[in-house]
Amino acid sequence: MQELLDRHAIHDLLVDYCFYLDSMNLPALAALFTVDCEVIYGADPRLGSQGAAALEDSLERMWRWARTSHHLSNVRLVFPGPDTVDSTSYVLAWHERLDGSSATIYGQYNDRIIRTTAGWRIAERRMFMHGSDGGFAVPIAPLQRRPAPPGWEPPDLEC
Amino acid sequence: MQELLDRHAIHDLLVDYCFYLDSMNLPALAALFTVDCEVIYGADPRLGSQGAAALEDSLERMWRWARTSHHLSNVRLVFPGPDTVDSTSYVLAWHERLDGSSATIYGQYNDRIIRTTAGWRIAERRMFMHGSDGGFAVPIAPLQRRPAPPGWEPPDLEC
Amino acid sequence: MQELLDRHAIHDLLVDYCFYLDSMNLPALAALFTVDCEVIYGADPRLGSQGAAALEDSLERMWRWARTSHHLSNVRLVFPGPDTVDSTSYVLAWHERLDGSSATIYGQYNDRIIRTTAGWRIAERRMFMHGSDGGFAVPIAPLQRRPAPPGWEPPDLEC
Numbered sequence: 001m002q003e004l005l006d007r008h009a010i011h012d013l014l015v016d017y018c019f020y021l022d023s024m025n026l027p028a029l030a031a032l033f034t035v036d037c038e039v040i041y042g043a044d045p046r047l048g049s050q051g052a053a054a055l056e057d058s059l060e061r062m063w064r065w066a067r068t069s070h071h072l073s074n075v076r077l078v079f080p081g082p083d084t085v086d087s088t089s090y091v092l093a094w095h096e097r098l099d100g101s102s103a104t105i106y107g108q109y110n111d112r113i114i115r116t117t118a119g120w121r122i123a124e125r126r127m128f129m130h131g132s133d134g135g136f137a138v139p140i141a142p143l144q145r146r147p148a149p150p151g152w153e154p155p156d157l158e159c
Numbered sequence: 160m161q162e163l164l165d166r167h168a169i170h171d172l173l174v175d176y177c178f179y180l181d182s183m184n185l186p187a188l189a190a191l192f193t194v195d196c197e198v199i200y201g202a203d204p205r206l207g208s209q210g211a212a213a214l215e216d217s218l219e220r221m222w223r224w225a226r227t228s229h230h231l232s233n234v235r236l237v238f239p240g241p242d243t244v245d246s247t248s249y250v251l252a253w254h255e256r257l258d259g260s261s262a263t264i265y266g267q268y269n270d271r272i273i274r275t276t277a278g279w280r281i282a283e284r285r286m287f288m289h290g291s292d293g294g295f296a297v298p299i300a301p302l303q304r305r306p307a308p309p310g311w312e313p314p315d316l317e318c
Numbered sequence: 319m320q321e322l323l324d325r326h327a328i329h330d331l332l333v334d335y336c337f338y339l340d341s342m343n344l345p346a347l348a349a350l351f352t353v354d355c356e357v358i359y360g361a362d363p364r365l366g367s368q369g370a371a372a373l374e375d376s377l378e379r380m381w382r383w384a385r386t387s388h389h390l391s392n393v394r395l396v397f398p399g400p401d402t403v404d405s406t407s408y409v410l411a412w413h414e415r416l417d418g419s420s421a422t423i424y425g426q427y428n429d430r431i432i433r434t435t436a437g438w439r440i441a442e443r444r445m446f447m448h449g450s451d452g453g454f455a456v457p458i459a460p461l462q463r464r465p466a467p468p469g470w471e472p473p474d475l476e477c
Binding site: 001004005008012015016018019022023024025026046060061063064066067068069070071072073092094096102138 | 160163166230232233234235247249251265266289290292302303304305306307311313314316
Binding site for chain 1: 319322323326330333334336337340341342343344364378379381382384385386387388389390391410412414420456
């Protein structure tokens with residue numbers, strides 16, 4: 001029963017991140033993370049931050065988009081212990097540029113989430129990108145996929 | 160335990176709306192709402208309706224699209240009382256025009272959902288749009304986002 | 319209580335399918351199905367398979383895409399009995415071609431999922447497509463939608 005309640009609380013935490021990011025309520029967003037969190041969206045140093053305060057500063061970069069919409073799904077939670085969760089979730093993140101064009105990324109968050117006295121908080125977040133549309137150019141880390149075996153031939157099936 | 164069961168029932172209600180809209184089963188869709196519901200997709204009077212019967216009539220407008228697909232996510236439920244829920248959910252709504260072109264909107268539903276003797280029903284629905292692709296022209300109410308502080312300068316990071 | 323635990327386990331099963339497909343871990347994907355499963359994505363014989371081993375072979379066709387991203391939502395579970403579930407879920411499936419262009423399909427899975435001694439497994443999967451963008455050409459079965467009544471006139475509302 002406790003795990004069922006925890007699952008809902010953690011789902012809310014993941015969804016709140018999206019909502020606060022899309023409404024650019026960065027103080028509320030930062031409060032979803034532990035004070036000493038590590039967040040890495042990609043290898044570029046500008047895409048990583050140490051600590052909730054640095055994350056809040058770093059995500060000001062999202063104002064260079066006119067609007068965003070972060071659609072979260074495919075939430076998968078594994079509990080290695082009662083106070084720790086390893087979370088995988090998918091995100092479809094739509095971004096509108098100031099010129100009205102848009103770019104969408106399809107990716108996933110890999111999080112370590114922990115129970116604190118104030119509730120569940122994201123302690124570590126890493127993002128991986130499956131791909132993107134619309135000329136998205138930010139170097140988020142690509143997801144590794146198993147390659148086709150040597151000699152594999154595609155079927156006669158149109159794309 | 161009751162709240163956990165309620166959460167699943169309310170999630171089903173939100174998902175049923177999408178399914179009935181995409182299959183254009185409007186009588187079944189209208190039955191998800193209270194008889195005296197208020198539904199406002201935008202300030203244009205043609206985008207609002209009072210009562211489930213008026214909603215059913217109003218949503219006939221969706222037949223001007225060849226097809227639609229409403230992908231619901233980011234469901235966030237808050238219970239101000241045992242028989243009332245304030246629900247926020249995201250929707251990615253894809254629309255195909257009769258000419259084969261498509262338009263997608265990225266937005267959210269803000270609902271008041273209440274427990275009735277027949278089960279949970281949507282009493283109030285307001286929609287807000289984060290943005291759109293493909294030349295979507297229906298004037299759905301835009302979501303308000305916090306603006307950048309005065310003097311904010313974008314980082315040197317490509318879009 | 320058992321049903322609540324079952325709901326989470328079945329949701330995980332549906333999400334694992336997406337994750338294993340996007341990472342092309344086909345042995346792990348096939349293990350989500352019963353040995354004698356029936357999977358039909360469309361009427362074309364190359365889009366159907368009988369049994370988990372045949373499914374694993376058949377899905378090698380996904381390597382003709384450079385990358386995919388399967389975003390699952392709108393999960394709707396109905397339990398006709400304690401060990402059987404009828405599941406409907408939506409998928410937004412983004413596909414990147416080798417030339418860097420992309421195609422997205424918007425559709426739904428209709429599954430029969432059963433409890434086995436090893437856990438919940440997909441026994442039957444049928445896919446229906448609401449529509450697609452980007453010139454997707456694989457003949458997945460279209461969802462049937464109710465047509466407008468004879469003589470219906472579209473409102474004066476721009477698309």
